[in-house]
Amino acid sequence: MKARMLTGASLAAVLALPVAAEAAGTLSAGPIKVRDYNMTVLGTDSGAKDTLTVMFNRTSGKSTQQHMYSFDSGVKVTKTSMKGSLGRYGAVNLKLGTVRKTKGRVPAGCTGRAGSARSGTFTGSFRLVADTTYFRTVTAKKLPGVGITGGSIKCSGDGGTGGDGGGGGAGGEPMLTHTKMDGAAMFTFTARRGGQTAMQMEDQAATAPARIMHMISGGGQGLTVGGGGATATAKGISPDLSGTGVFTGEGAAGNVVPGTLGGDLRARFDSIGAINIAGDAMLMNP
Incomplete structure (x- = not known):
């Protein structure tokens, strides 16, 4: 090496x-x-x-x-x-x-x-x-x-340079989130217009004494919102995120829209393999 x-x-x-x-x-x-x-x-x-x-x-x-x-x-x-x-x-x-x-x-x-x-x-x-x-x-x-x-x-003036303090959805940006559990291991996927993040936190009881995290971050066109804020499409950012996720909201559009993420979107981790990104999801509109 x-x-x-x-x-x-x-x-x-x-x-x-x-x-x-x-x-x-x-x-x-x-x-x-x-x-x-x-x-x-x-x-x-x-x-x-x-x-x-x-x-x-x-x-x-x-x-x-x-x-x-x-x-x-x-x-x-x-x-x-x-x-x-x-x-x-x-x-x-x-x-x-x-x-x-x-x-x-x-x-x-x-x-x-x-x-x-x-x-x-x-x-x-x-x-x-x-x-x-x-x-x-x-x-x-x-x-x-x-x-x-x-x-x-x-x-002098310490504490006033912490940035804009913006979080998810700040600045009028929509955000799609999906979380699922595999036992005590947790997988989360987040998509914004500017990119996508997929993260797997392993079950600490199973991996002790280590705490293990795997993460993929992709930059580019990560989310397209349609249906007046009730539907969305997340096209995977190559090469580690592939396929396309299609979100369908339940009911009318609003600031927080629960729904289902379908399609063939996948996160490919080198060390733990591929994870299908599908299931319950939430779209947060500005």
Whole structure:
């Protein structure tokens, strides 16, 4: 597996972290290539309960696919190391050798302490038994990475730059949602005019000690609403979302229209296979 080295630009956004991040240190190892994906290992020093997250990401055509494995027990994260057992999923024992230090700056008009980063190479051992179908067992002995220490910065006017606060359906945009359960595993699909998202959250009781999530995001023409707001069509965004979903509302159009999503729309996840997107759904009109 060929490592991709970090650049100074990738650190800029994390060196002036807000007050809330002061107690936590974060380690980021990777990315390295695993099949068609980039894999990154993130460790967070949260005090009493450290966490480790392994993320696989790839982009193909107009869609992005992500698979995430999170562990919040059995691991210890310090400013320079990630170590611990992942249970049946493997183990991690990585230490960061520092080759360069970067210190953030307190912006003009602000007070406090800026964050800092140590960039270098993680060495040791990493083993993740991700699945038996696609990723299988992933191992690594050397990964590029960085250790980040949060700052404590306060600026006049903090709290007023949180964006427009818009959520689903904000700005006059319709949204189609579909949710179904397979035991305690939950699958959700969301379509807007600008894109689609399909996500599978696995049953945590079955996957313990890991929390596992799979997600596909596609950008483009994701939803077309008709019938005065009572019907909709969602054409899958290639290559990971295929087919066409047809929503038929029950009753007259309104702000929230319950109904049924039919058709042959499918989400194709590399590691867990294809999921048919059909069943009870809801169309939210602006």
